[in-house]
Amino acid sequence: MTDHARIPAHGRPADEILAEIDQRHSLDIDWRGGRAFSLVYNVGDHAHENLIEQVGLRYLHDNALNPFKYPSVLQMELDVIAMAADLLGTSPDAGAVTSGGTESIFLSVQVARDHARQTRSISEPQLLTADTAHPAFAKAAKYLDIEHVKVPVGADGRADVEAMEASVGDRTALIVGSAPCYPYGVIDPISDLARLASERGILFHTDACLGGWLLPWWERLGEPVMPWDFRVPGVTSISADVHKYGYTFKGASVVLYRSRELLQHQFFWYDEWPGGLYASGTSAGTRSAAPIAGAWAAINHLGVDGYLRLADVVRRTTRKFSEGIESIDGLRLTHAPDMSLFEFGSDSHDIAAIGDVMDDRGWNLDRQPGGLHLMLSPYHEAVAEEFLADLATAVSSHGESRGVAATYGGVV
Ligand SMILES: Cc1ncc(COP(=O)(O)O)c(C=O)c1O
Structure with missing residues (x-):
């Protein structure tokens, strides 16, 4: 057998564990x-780091799966959603806190898939992105079993609106733009792309995992920022990671929708088992409460x-x-x-x-x-x-x- 870790026959003392962890880290x-x-x-x-660490410790063992057992976590989650919604321009109840950008993106793709099936009778929906879109979209398409159509960007690194338009089809459920994209840091022409989408009854997602908690402040500082948030007609969902430029520790993103009606495609209720009604608003079951509390603390502290x-x-x-x-x-x-x-x-x-x-x-x-x-x-x-x-x-x-x-x- 190769040399791999095994459960020790006898537990090891805490100080030894900490010393080994510190050495590895x-x-x-x-x-x-x-x-x-x-x-x-x-x-x-x-001081900021220390605060979010203290808050994280206080909630380290807690489970946000059942918000009714954790009124404090529920309220912090509602607060984070409402504060993000204010920042990006949608209603305060039209979003969810997720574990990160990838989960926010998965959920927005799933919502678009189910929206297309239910409201447009598209049995095999497609996702349309520029080739600079984050790999989370390709991963979502794979896991959610929908076709991913990818279009090369122009010389400036931005989504090519004409090429994207030429790739829109009857089965397009979601068009995506990035604010900004990871490889080049450029913002796609969200207004044009979102118009394309809305003229055809297609949903549009702005991936602002990176920009969601930075671009609004740059705009207020007087930087020229191309429009990308809910002020742009046709934008129907946005992902914005608090664990990036919101400055909390890992495990906190927000996915927001133009309406709570859209968000509801994300919810899951199930009672066909002997355990009673199971309800959940994001893809995780058990959820760490710590990132929710950390996000709340970071936003309020800053x-x-x-x-x-x-x-x-x-x-x-x-x-x-x-x-x-x-x-x-x-x-x-x-x-x-x-x-x-x-x-x-x-x-x-x-x-x-x-x-x-x-x-x-x-x-x-x-x-x-x-x-x-x-x-x-x-x-x-x-x-x-x-x-x-x-x-x-x-x-x-x-x-x-x-x-x-x-x-x-x-x-x-
Ligand atoms: C533009 C963009 N979208 C989505 C993601 C995915 O975020 P996460 O790694 O938190 O899942 C990233 C991560 O860097 C990103 O840069």
């Missing part, structure tokens, strides 16, 4: 040092002024990084980003080899087929100069690429 990505550019959104504020302050830091940091990168001879942003993430590449250097040097210097840039990828959080402001100096060195000193593949996510 020390080998993980150093996001607290500003060296991670995805996965964790580092607010760079220990408030509008806190989010505006952090959004300004992220905006400043994005400029610092993007201008710094473009000032290095041989490097360029591949697309002009609309938010705090982008891809950069090179026409004269092997960008993968530059990535290798940056890896060796402890930076964890994400790799894409077209270049290296950065997503900026408030804490990155503190490391901007060191990063840019290392990047300039990497450009002038790199050798052959080690051939590291472009990956996102993983399977064990």
Whole structure:
């Protein structure tokens, strides 16, 4: 047999467990040092981190499956939904808190599938996205057994409206746009895409998992932000992750609908078993209450002024990084980003080899087929100069690429 973990015959002392956990954890990505550019959104504020940790601990053992046993969790969930709904412009009861962007996306696809079946008699609905849409849509199409039609984006990295229109068919149940998309950080032309959808009675989803908790603040700070939320006619659902730029710990996203009627396609009631009525509003059964409480605490602790302050830091940091990168001879942003993430590449250097040097210097840039990828959080402001100096060195000193593949996510 290969050497794999086995249940110990005798339990191990707590201090030994903690020491081993700490040792193992020390080998993980150093996001607290500003060296991670995805996965964790580092607010760079220990008081904030400490608060959400304390709140998470208080609810660590609690189960949000039955809200009637947990009036405190129920109220926090309703509050998070209502606050997100206010921010994005829909009614305060037309959404749900989910475990993350992928679950929010799954649910919006499932709602569109069932809506198409029930109201348009489409037995085999289709999902239509640009090819920059997050893989969660392809995964949802696979798990929910619906056809996924994907359309290449234009040269600016945005969904190509004409090409999307040409791909709309009688079976299209949902059209998707991103605000912004992960690979390039650009916002799709949501107004045009949503108009296309609504003229044909098709639902439209804006994937604002990334932008949902940042773009509204950038807009208030005076940044030009292309319209993408419920103010755009035809947008019928939005995903917005609180565990990204809402600055809570993992396990919290919001899926919102234009009406509670649409949300109801998501609900599940079942009493054909001996256990009594089982009802649930999202795809999970047992749900950790901690992320709901964490999201509630993060939003209330930051408030509008806190989010505006952090959004300004992220905006400043994005400029610092993007201008710094473009000032290095041989490097360029591949697309002009609309938010705090982008891809950069090179026409004269092997960008993968530059990535290798940056890896060796402890930076964890994400790799894409077209270049290296950065997503900026408030804490990155503190490391901007060191990063840019290392990047300039990497450009002038790199050798052959080690051939590291472009990956996102993983399977064990
Ligand atoms: C645009 C976009 N949509 C959806 C997701 C999926 O979110 P999650 O990883 O929380 O499931 C991500 C994750 O980065 C994303 O960038």
